[in-house]
Amino acid sequence: xxxSLGPIxxxxxxxxxxxxxxxxxxxxxxxxYLGEVVCSRRHEMRFGDWLDVASKLSAAxxxxxxxxQALLESESDLKMLRRLTGSGQFCIEANDIGAVRLSTGKPxxxxxxxxxxxGETLAILAxxxxxxxxxxxxxxxxxxxxxxVKKPQGMETEVFAYGRLPLAFSSRCFTARxxxxxxxxxxxxxxxxxxxxxxxxxxxxSFLALNGTQTQSASIHNLISEIDDMRQLGVDVVRISPQxxxxxxxxxxxxxxxxxxxxxSEAQTALASFLFDDPCDGYWHGLSGIEQSIKMLS
Amino acid sequence: xSLELVCPAGNLPALKAAVDNGADCVYMxxxxxxxxxxxxxxxxxxETAKQGIRYAHDRSCKxxxxxxxxxQTAESHIWKQAVDDAAELGIDALILADLGLMRYASRxxxxxxxxxxxxxxxxxYEAINFYYEHFDIQRAVLPxxxxxxxxENVVKNTSVEIELFxxxxxxxxxxxxxxxxxYATGESPNTAGVCSPAxxxxxxxxPNGLESRLNGVLLDKxxxxxxxxxxxxxxxxxxxxxxxxxxxxEPTSLNTLELIPDMLRIGISAxxxxxxxxxxxxxxxxxxxxxxxxxAAKQDAAHYVAKEDWMTQLGKLSEGQQHTLGAYYRPxx
Numbered sequence: 001x002x003x004s005l006g007p008i009x010x011x012x013x014x015x016x017x018x019x020x021x022x023x024x025x026x027x028x029x030x031x032x033y034l035g036e037v038v039c040s041r042r043h044e045m046r047f048g049d050w051l052d053v054a055s056k057l058s059a060a061x062x063x064x065x066x067x068x069q070a071l072l073e074s075e076s077d078l079k080m081l082r083r084l085t086g087s088g089q090f091c092i093e094a095n096d097i098g099a100v101r102l103s104t105g106k107p108x109x110x111x112x113x114x115x116x117x118x119g120e121t122l123a124i125l126a127x128x129x130x131x132x133x134x135x136x137x138x139x140x141x142x143x144x145x146x147x148x149v150k151k152p153q154g155m156e157t158e159v160f161a162y163g164r165l166p167l168a169f170s171s172r173c174f175t176a177r178x179x180x181x182x183x184x185x186x187x188x189x190x191x192x193x194x195x196x197x198x199x200x201x202x203x204x205x206s207f208l209a210l211n212g213t214q215t216q217s218a219s220i221h222n223l224i225s226e227i228d229d230m231r232q233l234g235v236d237v238v239r240i241s242p243q244x245x246x247x248x249x250x251x252x253x254x255x256x257x258x259x260x261x262x263x264x265s266e267a268q269t270a271l272a273s274f275l276f277d278d279p280c281d282g283y284w285h286g287l288s289g290i291e292q293s294i295k296m297l298s
Numbered sequence: 299x300s301l302e303l304v305c306p307a308g309n310l311p312a313l314k315a316a317v318d319n320g321a322d323c324v325y326m327x328x329x330x331x332x333x334x335x336x337x338x339x340x341x342x343x344x345e346t347a348k349q350g351i352r353y354a355h356d357r358s359c360k361x362x363x364x365x366x367x368x369x370q371t372a373e374s375h376i377w378k379q380a381v382d383d384a385a386e387l388g389i390d391a392l393i394l395a396d397l398g399l400m401r402y403a404s405r406x407x408x409x410x411x412x413x414x415x416x417x418x419x420x421x422x423y424e425a426i427n428f429y430y431e432h433f434d435i436q437r438a439v440l441p442x443x444x445x446x447x448x449x450e451n452v453v454k455n456t457s458v459e460i461e462l463f464x465x466x467x468x469x470x471x472x473x474x475x476x477x478x479x480x481y482a483t484g485e486s487p488n489t490a491g492v493c494s495p496a497x498x499x500x501x502x503x504x505p506n507g508l509e510s511r512l513n514g515v516l517l518d519k520x521x522x523x524x525x526x527x528x529x530x531x532x533x534x535x536x537x538x539x540x541x542x543x544x545x546x547x548e549p550t551s552l553n554t555l556e557l558i559p560d561m562l563r564i565g566i567s568a569x570x571x572x573x574x575x576x577x578x579x580x581x582x583x584x585x586x587x588x589x590x591x592x593x594a595a596k597q598d599a600a601h602y603v604a605k606e607d608w609m610t611q612l613g614k615l616s617e618g619q620q621h622t623l624g625a626y627y628r629p630x631x
Contacts, residue, residue: 071472072422073448081424098424101431115419115474115488117368120398124432138477138486146371168476171443171625174546178538183631199545200537201516208478210538210545215471217481282484288513289481 001231001258003251004031004158006241007067007093009166010211011190014044020242021053025060027248028255031237032057033093035067035084037113039173039212040077041186047083054090067093070113071169071213093134104128112136112160113169117143119150126152134158134239137165137221140286141229148234156236162224162250163241164196164209164277165217165289174210183213194244195276206277207290219280219290224267226284227257246274301562301569303592304362304461305585308340308574313350315582317359320589324354325362325393327491327574332380333364334417335574336491347387360390366415367491368396378402385410393439394418395474400433414438416463417487419474423455430458437461439570441473442552445628450564459567464554465584466572467617468624470532470547478531483513494530501526510534527617551616552624555591555608559599580615587611 005024008017024032034050034057036042045053054064066084069077078098085092085102094100095111110116110125110133122133135144137160148157160166176186178197196209198218209216223230223238230238238258240250250271257267282291305321307313316324327333329341342350347363354361363384369377377399384392385407392410394400395417403412416439420426429435437459440449453460469476473487480486483498498513508520510529517534520526527533532546552572554561561569569592571584587608595602613621624630 070475071443072424073444075451078422078424096422096425097418097420097428098422101424101428113475115368115396117396117488118371118374118398120369120374120401121396124397124401136477136488138480138489143370143372150371165481167478167481168471170471170546172470172547172631178541178545182629184628197538202519202535202537202542203516204537205515207515207536215476215478215546283480286484288484289477290515 001227001235002030002237003028003254003258004033004237004239005029005247005251006160006163006239007033007035007037008242009038009164009214009216010194010196010244011039011042011044011188012194012244013191014049016194016244017045018049018053020247021057023248024057024062027251029062029240029251031063031065033065033067037067037070037095038169038214039190040069040074040080041183041188042190042212044191047080051087051089058090065091065093065109067111068095068099070095070111071171072096072098073171100125100128107131109158110134112166119147122147122155123150123152126155130155132156132158132237134160138283138289141226141233141284142286144235145233151234157234158237158239159223159230159235160221161226161230161238161240162222162254163220163243165219165221165280165283166214167208167217167289168215170213170215173213174215175212178210198277217280217289219278219292220275221281221283221289222271222275222279223281223284224254224257224271225264226281227254227264227267243276245276249274301558301566301592301596303585303588304568304570306466306571306574306576306581307350308335308576309342309578310346310350311578312574312576312581314353315578316585317354317357319582319585321359321585323360323362323390323568324350325364325570325574326350327364328380328383330376330380331491332367332377334366334415334487334491335364336367337496337575340575344383344387351387351389355388362391362393362413363389364393364415365399366393366395366417368488369399370489374398381406391436400429400435404433411436413461414458415474416441417474419472421472423452426452426456426458430456437567439463442469443472443625446557446560446564446626449566449626453565460565461568461570462554462561462566463552464569464571464588465612466551466576467530468547468550468552468622476532482515482531494528499529548620549617550620550622553609553612553616553621554623554626555588555612556604557623557626558591558595558604559602562595562599583611584615
């Protein structure tokens with residue numbers, strides 16, 4: 001089983017991003033997804049910067065994939081998409097059907113923001129050239145098992161296994177809204193929130209995280225205890241979503257668990273101190289996403 | 299130029315109200331999880347669908363069927379059966395979101411017209427043209443996230459007809475790309491055809507006022523003088539960095555009555571009224587106002603104004619008695 005680092009979903013300074021990937025070179029991750037998935041206003045990293053990082057990681061033996069923006073609204077969004085799909089040098093993670101259209105005929109990854117809920121849909125994407133798909137996060141292990149019965153030949157399956165869950169996209173920026181700013185003049189407030197802004201209920205329950213135009217779970221989705229289950233189901237890649245702190249330790253913990261160097265409960269314990277909010281794993285078990293299964297609490 | 303008025307039919311009385319008050323099309327769903335308004339007591343079985351279709355067709359009104367949830371492997375036969383039933387019933391078009399189901403429908407019934415549902419999340423012409431090239435979709439319903447200028451750019455770059463939401467409940471998220479509901483309750487529009495499902499809602503009177511909860515998660519508290527609307531997850535009040543406010547969206551409705559001349563100008567093919575879960579009276583009143591407004595704009599777009607009387611009537615039918623132009627008006631974002 002391989003480990004991937006998902007695209008950085010937050011807005012970090014250019015230097016923070018460069019420093020982050022400087023470290024990634026030495027982490028036991030096999031695949032690295034790069035690029036801006038959430039908001040076209042985030043421009044600390046330019047197209048050329050991403051290609052430079054991609055080349056460095058590629059030279060260090062990582063498989064590099066360029067992720068495309070999930071919500072494409074304007075002509076300039078499409079222009080950026082065409083630069084990505086046309087670069088030819090690296091594989092693309094398509095996060096919109098528009099990106100699938102522009103990737104057709106080349107190998108590409110179906111991102112988690114494309115609604116792949118059944119084998120027929122996956123087969124159509126495979127015909128376009130998809131060689132890997134990232135399961136939508138709300139699918140359960142049971143739905144995955146049924147779907148993989150009809151898996152197209154050569155198709156790899158990736159599961160979002162660690163991080164705040166991407167739950168929704170909007171054209172509205174909720175970070176700007178919190179700061180009473182219009183989206184077009186947002187002062188790039190996302191830079192102040194490197195893992196999103198926690199949204200709590202009126203009785204203090206940590207519930208969601210606002211990340212610009214994206215809404216995430218506040219809880220950290222964590223499937224480190226499910227590695228054996230995932231392996232048996234035929235999952236090829238587990239995705240870790242970058243966070244500002246301790247991502248390297250998280251990758252190492254997953255590596256140790258995958259390589260059977262530690263037991264699942266030891267891995268769970270090792271990871272516990274790096275969780276910056278409550279854990280959850282409900283979606284995997286066919287429950288509401290926010291839930292933490294009893295098995296893991298015991 | 300044609301600008302069709304597409305009205306919601308949650309049941310037979312609502313369908314008749316829409317037809318009688320000037321809808322060009324009505325849209326409905328079957329009584330199961332194959333559509334995004336899979337609410338108890340709503341929707342059509344084969345017999346009522348047959349009656350509704352006959353009623354509409356006799357009065358030159360088209361009937362569209364929403365099959366816009368995502369089939370899950372073990373039960374995908376239910377969605378295919380729904381396509382078969384719709385074709386048999388003589389539906390004028392299917393409204394689909396799932397790629398696999400589109401292929402099934404387009405191969406099995408090549409003459410059956412297909413529309414891309416808003417749940418298909420197509421916000422750009424590259425995506426819409428993909429669905430056209432592969433499944434010959436004839437119309438796409440756009441998510442409520444684009445500004446009018448962005449909509450215009452989509453229209454210019456595709457031969458597919460474009461349908462816009464004109465009035466009703468406002469999704470603040472991109473439709474088909476929001477799973478907040480399943481995060482809290484296990485059921486989302488994509489998988490179960492419901493958002494913030496009624497069975498997960500609890501109202502509780504407490505010493506501090508009325509509380510609404512969704513599967514235990516506190517969505518809002520209301521003081522005695524506040525109106526409490528249906529507790530949709532994204533329209534609750536939450537706390538972010540010590541401020542309590544409608545962090546995602548106020549309880550408000552979309553109303554684009556004043557944009558009809560713009561929609562005509564940029565070549566929009568249809569306007570959709572949201573609200574299959576609303577009463578026949580709602581459908582009757584909204585349909586009547588929109589029919590009058592569209593006719594007035596078609597007759598003389600240059601002098602068209604959204605009459606105060608129309609706006610007042612729609613205002614009364616809006617969630618929280620508030621309305622907005624939503625994303626069509628850029629500062630909303």
